[in-house]
Amino acid sequence: MKILPTFLVILLSSCGHSLDNGLMRTPPMGWLAWERFRCNTDCDNDPENCISERLFMDMADRLAEDGWKELGYQYVNIDDCWAAKERDSEGRLVADPIRFPSGIKALAEYVHAKGLKLGIYGDLGTYTCGGYPGTTLDQIELDAHTFASWGVDMLKLDGCYSNSSTKALGYPLMSKALNATGRPIAFSCSWPAYEGGLPPVVNYTLLGEICNLWRNYADIDDSWESVRGIVNWYSRHQDVLQPVAGPGKWNDPDMLIIGNFGLSYEQSKSQMALWAILAAPLFMSNDLRAITLKEASILQNKLLIRISQDPLGVQGQMLLKGKNNIEVWMRQLSSSTMALAFFSQRTDMPYHYTTSLGQLNITAPQLFSMQDVYSGWVLHQLEIDTEFTVTINPSGVVMLFVYPEMQIVQDWDKRRPEFSPLKL
Numbered sequence: 001m002k003i004l005p006t007f008l009v010i011l012l013s014s015c016g017h018s019l020d021n022g023l024m025r026t027p028p029m030g031w032l033a034w035e036r037f038r039c040n041t042d043c044d045n046d047p048e049n050c051i052s053e054r055l056f057m058d059m060a061d062r063l064a065e066d067g068w069k070e071l072g073y074q075y076v077n078i079d080d081c082w083a084a085k086e087r088d089s090e091g092r093l094v095a096d097p098i099r100f101p102s103g104i105k106a107l108a109e110y111v112h113a114k115g116l117k118l119g120i121y122g123d124l125g126t127y128t129c130g131g132y133p134g135t136t137l138d139q140i141e142l143d144a145h146t147f148a149s150w151g152v153d154m155l156k157l158d159g160c161y162s163n164s165s166t167k168a169l170g171y172p173l174m175s176k177a178l179n180a181t182g183r184p185i186a187f188s189c190s191w192p193a194y195e196g197g198l199p200p201v202v203n204y205t206l207l208g209e210i211c212n213l214w215r216n217y218a219d220i221d222d223s224w225e226s227v228r229g230i231v232n233w234y235s236r237h238q239d240v241l242q243p244v245a246g247p248g249k250w251n252d253p254d255m256l257i258i259g260n261f262g263l264s265y266e267q268s269k270s271q272m273a274l275w276a277i278l279a280a281p282l283f284m285s286n287d288l289r290a291i292t293l294k295e296a297s298i299l300q301n302k303l304l305i306r307i308s309q310d311p312l313g314v315q316g317q318m319l320l321k322g323k324n325n326i327e328v329w330m331r332q333l334s335s336s337t338m339a340l341a342f343f344s345q346r347t348d349m350p351y352h353y354t355t356s357l358g359q360l361n362i363t364a365p366q367l368f369s370m371q372d373v374y375s376g377w378v379l380h381q382l383e384i385d386t387e388f389t390v391t392i393n394p395s396g397v398v399m400l401f402v403y404p405e406m407q408i409v410q411d412w413d414k415r416r417p418e419f420s421p422l423k424l
């Protein structure tokens, strides 16, 4: 018998509709250029790191050859600054001819040949945030058609240089226009981030109907302060944010910055764990040509990815934040399993935290086991009131996968798309 906490049952029955393009039934995974490579267009002096077809081909090679693709990281996503400064004579967007000499269609073919998908960036407004041609209301259908004709698989539509009324018209129109192309193109909407991210200004019911994912808060930067700011905003507003996510419609707290310069090892583990609890898109923005094994092992942790990709698609939330600055987060998963994250916002020393699922008011199977997602150790034969102690490092996390004791846990190592839920 499955025992679900009652609050969850209510959430499950109130999920509502999602964008009907069949895409992103679990949070999308892949790579996105922005945080790491920004608007670096200086290919003369920095040919390896400028926004160019070479960069995206390099990342596609790495995703395909270094084990990422098999784990589910399948999108290679272009962000701002890919376009020429002017549209062509027929008014169509074109890629910068120097930096993308083969064009986006050829890049899409290259990416597809590796078994990956290509994402592109646009902006609903006069200009993109970086000053490249934007998409005005009258250009929506043309641009959707252009992206589809290139074989693009995802569109991130930013919102610089337009006002709220234009956005309110434009985002639903783009969703329709993408659908009308006949090509399944996932739709990422930056709209709520421009409107403060909260109701009543933001209508999450509507977003769920027209977008597969949406950014609702500040852009991530390469710092722990930035990650913390996002996590704190998500926990502060979780009563609004948690119920609106589900298969095909995800809150997007922005890119994973693991592998860059701003996070320690502990902080990197925290970002990954919290993004999995939040059912967040896992778009890495890093240099896959130069990532260390230690960093890659966080991003490639199979049990963590399994948690992220749980088919129920229920976003987790913070259960409690103690005076000790330890936060307990929980995400309900399929097959009577769940993920717990003990997250330290302390700045002193490792903290020993003792609790039981009963003390956390979590309904659990009668007899259960827990596996530490990062260290791999397993604690067997726990009951609801069995106390256990975790040691959480400053700005670090201990993440536990909780499963009924009677389950034969297998298939963790099976790679997507073949892996199936736990067998009972």
Ligand SMILES: *[C@@H]1O[C@H](CO)[C@@H](O)[C@H](O)[C@H]1NC(C)=O
Pocket: 020, 021, 022, 178, 179, 180, 181, 182, 183, 184, 185
């Ligand atoms: C377009 O929308 C219809 C109805 O919601 C849906 O059945 C169809 O799969 C969509 N097509 C694409 C390409 O997104």
Ligand SMILES: *[C@@H]1O[C@H](CO)[C@@H](O)[C@H](O)[C@H]1NC(C)=O
Pocket: 162, 163, 164, 165, 166
């Ligand atoms: C919003 O922008 C559009 C297009 O530039 C303009 O026509 C409209 O008047 C603006 N609306 C408001 C409320 O400023």
Ligand SMILES: *[C@@H]1O[C@H](CO)[C@@H](O)[C@H](O)[C@H]1NC(C)=O
Pocket: 203, 204, 205, 206, 209
């Ligand atoms: C939000 O959008 C939904 C779906 O389009 C609509 O039914 C509802 O009336 C909207 N809510 C508000 C407060 O505008």
Ligand SMILES: *[C@@H]1O[C@H](CO)[C@@H](O)[C@H](O)[C@H]1NC(C)=O
Pocket: 319, 320, 359, 360, 361
């Ligand atoms: C668990 O429930 C008790 C009694 O309702 C309450 O006092 C306590 O704060 C709850 N603890 C958590 C972690 O929710």
